[in-house]
Amino acid sequence: xxxxxxxxxxxxxxxxxxxxxxxxxxxxxxxxxxxxxxxxxxxxxxxxxxxxxxxxxxxxxxxx
Amino acid sequence: xxxxxxxxxxxxxxxxxxxxxxxxxxxxxxxxxxxxxxxxxxxxxxxxxxxxxxxxxxxxxxxxxxxxxxxxxxxxxxxxxxxxxxxxxxxxxxxxxxxxxxxxxxxxxxxxxxxxxxxxxxxxxxxxxxxxxxxxxxxxxxxxxxxxxxxxxxxxxxxxxxxxxxxx
Numbered sequence: 001x002x003x004x005x006x007x008x009x010x011x012x013x014x015x016x017x018x019x020x021x022x023x024x025x026x027x028x029x030x031x032x033x034x035x036x037x038x039x040x041x042x043x044x045x046x047x048x049x050x051x052x053x054x055x056x057x058x059x060x061x062x063x064x
Numbered sequence: 065x066x067x068x069x070x071x072x073x074x075x076x077x078x079x080x081x082x083x084x085x086x087x088x089x090x091x092x093x094x095x096x097x098x099x100x101x102x103x104x105x106x107x108x109x110x111x112x113x114x115x116x117x118x119x120x121x122x123x124x125x126x127x128x129x130x131x132x133x134x135x136x137x138x139x140x141x142x143x144x145x146x147x148x149x150x151x152x153x154x155x156x157x158x159x160x161x162x163x164x165x166x167x168x169x170x171x172x173x174x175x176x177x178x179x180x181x182x183x184x185x186x187x188x189x190x191x192x193x194x195x196x197x198x199x200x201x202x203x204x205x206x207x208x209x210x211x212x213x214x215x216x217x218x219x220x221x222x223x224x225x226x227x228x229x230x231x232x
Contacts (some may be wrong), residue, residue: 010110014204017103017137021208024092025215 015044069220076213079160080205083216087223096212100205104159107201108167109174110194155206158213 016037023036067087074083082098157164219226 007197010201013103013106014201017099017204017208020095020099021211024095025211030091 011048012045015041019044029036067220067223069217072220073213073217076197076209076216077158077160079162080209080212082160083213084219087216087219089219099165100159100209100212103168103201104156104163104205105170107156107198107203107205108171109177109198111171111198111202156202158206159202159209169223 001042018040019037022040023033072083072086075086079097080100081093084090084093084096095171
């Protein structure tokens, strides 16, 4: 099994890449790019972590 | 002069971000190139068996490849194989033929380095532990490049409108 830090690092790299491409392809001025990259990264990272936690928690809650 | 928008969009098939560079947006094009190429090469590095997609690789002998590929090969049905061809072998092409060709050599050259990745215990485990993440990275790079290509097409198609907006 691959280690947790390695998997987390891969996940972060993927999220950063998607958010950079998203912020650069969305219409708008260049000075907003950094802000947009950070916000889309936060949303994506937080959203996926929340979803993962929910997927783990729901069966645990209902299984009791 | 009006730029050929289809040609600009398709130039992303050579190298990611080339369409943006042709449109004069060099910084953006360079960022796309760096991000997508590093993602793709990261994927190729982790995937390791990338070179087998064109047979038994350019630099490796057949005997070296067969041992870990033959196990479980019988379990793959027609659907699995078709899925693999479409999503695993075809999508990395969208990251650019230039990158894809470099990836062939890169994969062979860096294959022994994968053994140093944390969590990889021994050489035979390499394809199992990192292959899926490698596939994901290569696929993601290809899909993101499709988005970048569409963006360059969009910019080329609406260049007059964009220039007018800038002036006003």
